Amino acid sequence: MMRSGWLFLSVLARALEPAERDVVLGDLAESGEGVGAAARHVLGLIVRRQVGLWLAWRPWLALLGVSCLAAVSLSRIVFRLNVDLYKHSAGYATSLTAAQEVAFLLLLACAVMVWSWTCGFVLGSLSGRAVWLTWSVFYFVVLDSAWVRFLRMGHIFLPNPHTHEALLDSLPGTLRLLMAITLPLSSAALLFAFPALVGTHAGARRRRLTVHHAYLMASLNIALALLATWSTGWYDPAHLPARWPGVPWSTRVLPSLLVSLPAAYLLATNSVIHATQGKGTSSRAS
Amino acid sequence: MLGEFEYLLLSAAARLGDDAYGAAIRREIEGATKRRCAVGALYTTLDRLEAKGLVTTWMGDPTPERGGRPKRMVRVTARGVQEAKGFFGAVSRASRGLSWAVDPVKVPS
Numbered sequence: 001m002m003r004s005g006w007l008f009l010s011v012l013a014r015a016l017e018p019a020e021r022d023v024v025l026g027d028l029a030e031s032g033e034g035v036g037a038a039a040r041h042v043l044g045l046i047v048r049r050q051v052g053l054w055l056a057w058r059p060w061l062a063l064l065g066v067s068c069l070a071a072v073s074l075s076r077i078v079f080r081l082n083v084d085l086y087k088h089s090a091g092y093a094t095s096l097t098a099a100q101e102v103a104f105l106l107l108l109a110c111a112v113m114v115w116s117w118t119c120g121f122v123l124g125s126l127s128g129r130a131v132w133l134t135w136s137v138f139y140f141v142v143l144d145s146a147w148v149r150f151l152r153m154g155h156i157f158l159p160n161p162h163t164h165e166a167l168l169d170s171l172p173g174t175l176r177l178l179m180a181i182t183l184p185l186s187s188a189a190l191l192f193a194f195p196a197l198v199g200t201h202a203g204a205r206r207r208r209l210t211v212h213h214a215y216l217m218a219s220l221n222i223a224l225a226l227l228a229t230w231s232t233g234w235y236d237p238a239h240l241p242a243r244w245p246g247v248p249w250s251t252r253v254l255p256s257l258l259v260s261l262p263a264a265y266l267l268a269t270n271s272v273i274h275a276t277q278g279k280g281t282s283s284r285a286s
Numbered sequence: 287m288l289g290e291f292e293y294l295l296l297s298a299a300a301r302l303g304d305d306a307y308g309a310a311i312r313r314e315i316e317g318a319t320k321r322r323c324a325v326g327a328l329y330t331t332l333d334r335l336e337a338k339g340l341v342t343t344w345m346g347d348p349t350p351e352r353g354g355r356p357k358r359m360v361r362v363t364a365r366g367v368q369e370a371k372g373f374f375g376a377v378s379r380a381s382r383g384l385s386w387a388v389d390p391v392k393v394p395s
Contacts, residue, residue: 019345020329022355022356023308023329023345023355023356023357023358024308024325024329025353025355026309026348026349026352026353026355026356026357027308027309027312027325027352027357028325029351029352029353029355030309030349030351030352031309031312031313041324041325041326042325044324044325044326044327045324045325045326045329045330046326047326048326048327048330049330052330
């Protein structure tokens with residue numbers, strides 16, 4: 001086999017576990033297969049391994065629960081943070097003081113970072129080697145679903161003014177669409193992507209938090225969800241007094257609750273493990 | 287009960303004895319069936335057999351003809367031998383009295 005052929009095969013085989021990669025490439029070298037046939041063999045094994053991963057429930061929970069459900073809510077929050085940051089930097093006039101504006105933006109930025117880390121951790125711990133797919137879906141849903149939502153809603157006219165996008169009515173339509181399309185390049189995207197990536201890496205390596213860390217993360221998620229709900233109660237009316245006639249807290253809290261679902265999962269699994277270990281200890285003691 | 291390919295793999299590994307590893311098992315299966323054996327099918331089946339406790343595998347030494355890469359050595363366990371015997375017995379009983387089992391010459395090529 002030519003050197004370039006081996007190089008191609010080596011790159012292709014990186015999708016396999018390191019130990020299996022060496023064994024398979026060694027088998028193919030020994031049998032003297034051509035590049036085409038060898039690539040088919042490697043591809044076939046990669047496909048079988050990936051399909052095998054999806055026979056378990058965990059990657060499905062990661063895909064549906066985090067990459068789809070939580071990610072859609074996180075996308076809305078990241079997008080509104082992007083718009084709020086833009087408005088603040090553009091000197092958008094409101095009835096709020098500068099301190100109130102900064103406090104709200106800092107709170108939302110912290111919330112995005114914590115939620116992103118938690119989502120990433122659960123994604124990494126549940127996905128195993130399927131993480132490349134669940135992570136890609138998660139990333140694209142968070143950063144690229146904003147403009148899809150805009151197109152689906154007819155770009156400008158909103159069916160429900162009690163949504164976060166209603167805040168954007170103060171901006172020109174083309175600017176709103178442009179902000180949605182360029183969201184992946186924004187500073188808000190960085191506040192999402194970096195913690196999410198770190199969380200995914202930690203989740204893939206550690207799989208589980210200690211009970212104390214799980215309680216801490218869940219408490220932080222819930223506290224930020226409540227604070228974000230409370231603060232949008234005075235921030236949003238100040239930005240859109242005419243079009244924001246007192247949105248009920250139950251509507252405002254929903255995105256925060258959905259994005260906190262991974263934290264609830266962390267808490268639930270750790271509580272179950274803690275209870276099981278407690279039972280084991282007490283039965284051994286008796 | 288074993289699947290057909292699982293039985294082929296166990297038989298090949300048992301025949302090779304101490305020299306049973308991925309590429310050699312593949313050659314044996316291709317020689318016996320006169321059909322191509324996919325590396326993907328071989329290693330996923332090997333994992334399944336190992337999970338069932340019918341074979342044990344370990345990493346062998348690297349050799350120059352493999353570009354310095356190790357082999358995945360295979361040994362059939364006592365339980366694997368029992369399962370293979372059971373499969374062969376079932377196939378033999380199921381084939382009893384049938385024309386292709388009575389006269390091997392009539393086996394289509």
